[in-house]
Amino acid sequence: MTHPRRSDARDNRERILDAARTLFATEGLNVPMREIARLAEVGPATLYRHFPAKESLATEAFADQMRICHAIADEGLADPDPWRGFCHVIERTFDLNARSRGFTEAFMSTFPNALDFAASREYALKSVAELARRAKETGHLRPDFVLEDLMLMLMAHRGIQPGSQAARTAASRRFAAFVIEAFRATSEAAPLPPVPRLTPAIVG
Structure with a gap:
């Protein structure tokens, strides 16, 4: 017995992920969700049904x-x-x-x-x-x-x-x-300026 709705849902999900990977790669994370939906050829409602937030989409895409x-x-x-x-x-x-x-x-x-x-x-x-x-x-x-x-x-x-x-x-x-x-360490290496805080501290 086939399940066309389940198959359509899987296809939509894969198209969304493919579109997200493409646009994230070229445009970065600021690309609007509607652009991802457009490239995936799905409606915004379908996109948000699979991925309620851009964070969850990026996590799976990457x-x-x-x-x-x-x-x-x-x-x-x-x-x-x-x-x-x-x-x-x-x-x-x-x-x-x-x-x-x-x-x-x-x-x-x-x-x-x-x-x-x-x-x-x-x-x-x-x-x-x-x-x-x-x-x-x-x-x-x-x-x-x-x-x-x-x-x-x-x-x-x-x-x-x-x-x-x-x-x-x-x-x-x-x-x-x-x-x-x-x-690379060399005998002529000059001291570096102070360390900037760019990432959360790593727990030792």
């Missing part, structure tokens, strides 16, 4: 990216060379963010109704903080590095918006190389 973030952090921690693992995390994270402007905004934001997303972000940040601690112990990561420095670089990375995806990716990879050199 679920795959968050899983990739987890994998990137785990890969970095698994590397026997902490500095190499740290560089891997920067390169892969910047590449991931170059592919979706909206994901960068979501990662940098706190959605009060998106607890699953917040928990996933905290996991990623704690993993990077642990990797940074290990890289400092090897003497390769500058000792005054703090997690807010990486968040600051992610904020700067959001400004990379050339026209094509290939151009964004190329610019992102070059920027990641500069970031790695900035974080």
Whole structure:
């Protein structure tokens, strides 16, 4: 026995998610919900029936990216060379963010109704903080590095918006190389200015 209404609902949900991923990637999180509904070819009522708030829509739309973030952090921690693992995390994270402007905004934001997303972000940040601690112990990561420095670089990375995806990716990879050199410990490294508070404190 078929269930055409259930099938239609699933199709509508997938179209909404596909439209959200497309628009979040190109326009960011400020894109109006009505634009998402229009691209998905559904009415606003249908959109809100599936996703009552933009927070819940963004959380599900970016679920795959968050899983990739987890994998990137785990890969970095698994590397026997902490500095190499740290560089891997920067390169892969910047590449991931170059592919979706909206994901960068979501990662940098706190959605009060998106607890699953917040928990996933905290996991990623704690993993990077642990990797940074290990890289400092090897003497390769500058000792005054703090997690807010990486968040600051992610904020700067959001400004990379050339026209094509290939151009964004190329610019992102070059920027990641500069970031790695900035974080590398050298005997000539000058002290950094005070740390800005860019993200909620990570519980140790």
